[in-house]
Amino acid sequence: MTPSLIEMRRLDWETPASLLQRVAVLEKVHPIESIEQLRDRLDEDRAAFALFHRAWTTSRWPSCGLPSPVASPTHSTRSPTRLRPASRSKRPIPPCSGAFRRHKRGCPPWAWATS
Numbered sequence: 001m002t003p004s005l006i007e008m009r010r011l012d013w014e015t016p017a018s019l020l021q022r023v024a025v026l027e028k029v030h031p032i033e034s035i036e037q038l039r040d041r042l043d044e045d046r047a048a049f050a051l052f053h054r055a056w057t058t059s060r061w062p063s064c065g066l067p068s069p070v071a072s073p074t075h076s077t078r079s080p081t082r083l084r085p086a087s088r089s090k091r092p093i094p095p096c097s098g099a100f101r102r103h104k105r106g107c108p109p110w111a112w113a114t115s
Contacts, residue, residue, distance in 0.1 A: 011048040
């Protein structure tokens, strides 16, 4: 998974309803309990964002196919047969990107940012 293929898109009230519904269901830190709360979070004086992987969709809003969350394929991209023990590795292991570290700590792959 290449971090350069992950993009953050702003969500607003014009975002397809199926995508907003998915974000509302997946929000665990500040649960959304009503449509009024969702509308407040998407108001002009606030900002909400979602992370998308460019390889999973060609449309601006992937609401038709509802793609997998950004971080889910990381489990399948590393196969144990390709990994070598760190002691025999010739190159140092590069540091993880910030998005990957946040996922490993248990943050949801869809993120809200409110101001």
